[in-house]
Amino acid sequence: MQNYETMYILRPDLGEEQVELAIAKYQNILRENGSEGIEIQHRGKRRLAYEIKKQRDGIYIQMNYKAKGNAIAVLERAMRLSEEVIRYLTIKPEAVTEDTAKEPAEVEA
Numbered sequence: 641m642q643n644y645e646t647m648y649i650l651r652p653d654l655g656e657e658q659v660e661l662a663i664a665k666y667q668n669i670l671r672e673n674g675s676e677g678i679e680i681q682h683r684g685k686r687r688l689a690y691e692i693k694k695q696r697d698g699i700y701i702q703m704n705y706k707a708k709g710n711a712i713a714v715l716e717r718a719m720r721l722s723e724e725v726i727r728y729l730t731i732k733p734e735a736v737t738e739d740t741a742k743e744p745a746e747v748e749a
Contacts, residue, residue: 641676641706648719648728649698652685659699662724666703669718673711679704693726 650662663680670678683700692698712730719725 641708642732644705644707644712644730645733646703646705646712646715646728646730648701648703649688649692649726650701650724651726652695652697652699654699654724658724659701662722663701666715666718669715670703670705670707670711673707673714675705675707675711677704677706695726698726 646666648666650659654662659682663682667678667680681702681704683702685697685699688696688698716728716730719728
């Protein structure tokens with residue numbers, strides 16, 4: 641299992657109840673596919689840098705979790721087919737090691 645981070649943007653016209661249902665839906669998809677340690681951060685409604693699908697604002701949600709690669713494919717397919725998600729991105733954050741944690745001056749020495 642690897643660590644992953646998924647950030648997705650929901651349509652701004654969704655009500656609070658619809659937002660909670662969407663968060664629960666994607667959280668359940670991850671759980672059904674064997675993911676662990678799911679952390680949800682509701683970042684709130686923010687202005688987009690550019691218009692996406694005729695929307696100027698969006699509701700940002702961030703999920704951090706441990707999963708197998710096939711769980712990501714299932715999650716992203718559900719987001720792609722959903723009308724409530726206007727954009728999503730999944731990354732595999734780099735693990736902090738001793739070499740990357742050191743200051744650049746220490747590495748050169």
